Amino acid sequence: MTSLVDTLDFDAIEKRERRARRSSWAVLAVSGFVSLLWLTPFYYLVVTIFKTTDEYTHSDPFAPPRGLAPILGNSVTAWNEATMAYGMSNSALYGGVGAGLAVLFAAMAAYGLTRLDYRGKTLIFMTIFAGTVFPFQMYLIPLFLLYGKIGILNTRFGMMLFYTAICIPFPTLVLRNYMSGLSREMDEAARMEGAGEFTVFARIVLPNAAGPMVATFLLQFTWIWNDLLFSTVLGNRAEVRSIMNSLQVFQGSYASTGPNVVLTAALIASLPSLLMFFALRRHFMEGLKVTGL
């Protein structure tokens, strides 16, 4: 042991440590600068929603607000002028029903694809999976024309129908992978005891797949909530407008109000997905890992 200590070069060690310390300060400085850059738009957003329209037009965009009260007026104006009551409840309906039904149907499909033995599974799986390979642009014109023909264009039913369908393939892929990893002994035991297939599905497989089902539900709900493209094409009537569509329409016609009101509307519109993200961060990150979305 002594020989090892003799060969140690203490100067070199100290030099290396000093260099490491200096480089860690450099890393911190650069990281701080990048963060500042990334936060600048958020800072602008936060100071703006606390200003009245008059204050906004006469002050520097970076100036802190004079008081916190104006946000109440901004929220009320935004809520009324952007018809956000419609937008929020419509989007909650589309997201809840669309993502909920889609994940349920996907779980049923995954059950049929993994828990029973028969030939021809690959073909059925490929059919469902085909729903993920085409870009959204290929659905727009045919759906618009077909919806018009059967009279469900600009209806809540039409919106929910589409959102349910588009959200099925991806959860099916995830749940199929997950369910094929679950042991089938429990199923067989339950069948032996005389349980029907539906009981096996609802009582044994579903409870075990709750984790990935929640994760995929959140991802699909957020996707529906954030969607602008399809809600613009298939639901462009004031009463059925989604929240993102309302926001875009409001931004385009803000003659009577200022950026302070529009940005308040934008923040309110983002609140549900922000809350969902923070409340269920772990599931969200899990979902990210699964999907890479």
Add this chain to the structure above:
Amino acid sequence: MSRRRETDAQLLARIGLDAVARRERARQNHNRLVALAFMAPALVLVIGVLLVPVGYNLYLSVMNWRKFKGFDQFAGAGNYFDMGSSPYFFDALANTAIWVAASLAFPIAIGLALALLFRGARFEDAFKNIVFLPRILAPTAVAVLWIYVYAPHGVVNRILQMVLGHDVDIGWLYQQSTITASIIVTFVWQTVGLVMVLLLLGLNALPKDPIEAARIDGASPFQSFRHIVLPLLAPTLLMVSILCVLAGFTVFDLLWVMGAGYPGLRTLSLAIFMYFEAFQKGGWSFGSAVAVVIGLIVLSVTWLQAWLQHRIDQNLK
């Protein structure tokens, strides 16, 4: 009870081979019916609402649409040739190419740099969360926010004024020379966080031994990054690149909301061009043909990804 528990071998001994085969077939048929009942809602919705429309899109793209008559004429490849004679199409195509290149290069370069910078640094989680933050806003809200950031009296011009010392009032979103670059900056601001997180997941999953061995053998940090980390990271980089290419290729929200005030809106990208031609001008057949072109490009990118993935998997084995 004892009969139900009897194994195939026992049954075979009792009644013979044919009966076993018949029983197996009956069981398969029964299972298939049960499975079909479970899969029916998903299959009906996917086929009816997604796959049939894709087929209808193909049909529309080879027909002619006329007012009051509908799609009554076969046009063959006519709609596709029309694209060649539309000057806007080539502008949209060129802009899309710029978008794809930029949405591939910038998010990956910056995302990788930030991943390497933040990894192991003090306050790593805080920095990561800050850069990821824009991702949890809705794209439409991001677009609305940046409209004001780029406004003549907005944030960007104010910063330039502080740096340059004189008034700046550039309409970033209203002139051809700046609009695409401006929206790309917003796109990068929004996507880099996700790219960084995915690359960090990839980096943290790398085996430690080869990197450690290279360090002991005296490789500089740059050398070990270039020759060891980068090749090992290739599968992750490939996945992230494809995500970026597809996102950049089909981006709609940012361009549609932020470009709304720009007179040449339809030239901003193929996706916008298609929307504009169909839903604002009523060129249903022509729009369908553009959608088919978009579909073909996306499918070839996906195919390329599968092929490359296969190659990489083979190399790793």
